[in-house]
Amino acid sequence: MPTLTLLHDGRVDEISVADLARPTISPEQVESLLGWELKPEGLCKGYMCIPVDQDDLVREDGLDLRVLADALQRPLVTEEKHAVASLGASHHDRAEALDSLDAPDFTLPDLAGNLHSLSDERGKKVLLVAYASW
Amino acid sequence: MINVPTILWIDEEGRIARPNDVAFGSNDFKEMTGIDSELHLERLRAWVRGEGPAMTPEETRAVQTLPTAAEQEARAEFTLAWWLSQRGHAEDAESHYVRAGELAPHDFTIRRGSMLIRGLDPMGEDFMKIVNEWTEAGNAFYRPIEPVSAS
Numbered sequence: 001m002p003t004l005t006l007l008h009d010g011r012v013d014e015i016s017v018a019d020l021a022r023p024t025i026s027p028e029q030v031e032s033l034l035g036w037e038l039k040p041e042g043l044c045k046g047y048m049c050i051p052v053d054q055d056d057l058v059r060e061d062g063l064d065l066r067v068l069a070d071a072l073q074r075p076l077v078t079e080e081k082h083a084v085a086s087l088g089a090s091h092h093d094r095a096e097a098l099d100s101l102d103a104p105d106f107t108l109p110d111l112a113g114n115l116h117s118l119s120d121e122r123g124k125k126v127l128l129v130a131y132a133s134w
Numbered sequence: 135m136i137n138v139p140t141i142l143w144i145d146e147e148g149r150i151a152r153p154n155d156v157a158f159g160s161n162d163f164k165e166m167t168g169i170d171s172e173l174h175l176e177r178l179r180a181w182v183r184g185e186g187p188a189m190t191p192e193e194t195r196a197v198q199t200l201p202t203a204a205e206q207e208a209r210a211e212f213t214l215a216w217w218l219s220q221r222g223h224a225e226d227a228e229s230h231y232v233r234a235g236e237l238a239p240h241d242f243t244i245r246r247g248s249m250l251i252r253g254l255d256p257m258g259e260d261f262m263k264i265v266n267e268w269t270e271a272g273n274a275f276y277r278p279i280e281p282v283s284a285s
Contacts, residue, residue: 075209075210088213095201118144122146126143130141
């Protein structure tokens with residue numbers, strides 16, 4: 001069975017698929033990789049459920065990745081030749097996170113390779129400057 | 135974050151006190167950009183010294199630009215293109231870089247940021263071509279959240 005490389009949430013995971021042209025993902029991997037569980041009422045995370053047409057979503061070999069991405073409002077783009085797909089973040093989720101005004105944490109190395117997280121600076125005012133040397 | 139420079143103020147509790155904005159640390163590029171750095175620097179100093187306010191949450195939300203579905207798809211395309219480029223599949227990556235730029239033509243972190251790896255010049259004619267196309271269509275290359283133009 002071919003393997004699809006799935007780029008998502010800053011991670012790279014490999015999933016086995018029957019058909020690279022119409023990839024599927026197992027319900028177990030949907031839960032372990034994406035945090036959603038398929039229940040009779042839909043795709044659920046915690047106490048939140050998204051109704052989904054399970055006739056479209058559920059196939060013999062797993063959950064249709066495109067239907068799943070649509071249901072979660074996450075963009076999915078693929079390059080079949082190299083068996084790779086990129087599952088982006090939902091604009092609703094990103095907008096909700098930004099609307100909270102909580103600065104998302106991140107960790108980056110300095111020139112010496114030492115890692116710094118934004119959360120390390122808690123208790124101080126922070127000016128974050130993004131620039132580029134191109 | 136759709137261009138550089140982008141600045142962001144974050145308060146002691148990790149909350150965004152001023153959302154993504156265009157600001158320079160000096161006036162070295164003032165003639166080129168038309169943006170005077172001093173207004174932002176004055177406000178920043180006042181905020182750090184506790185002499186002036188940051189924005190209220192309501193003001194911050196009012197000027198915050200939230201991502202669209204097209205922008206998120208552009209980022210997914212860019213992620214895929216970058217992955218392909220890093221593995222030596224430049225030819226197959228190209229259509230994904232192009233598509234990302236089509237989906238988010240204002241996102242110069244994607245358009246300019248992908249130029250070097252695509253064999254294009256991010257500081258020369260290739261870059262000026264996309265900037266000129268963008269600005270001649272009536273769009274601003276820098277979009278500060280309040281007027282900070284040099285007089």
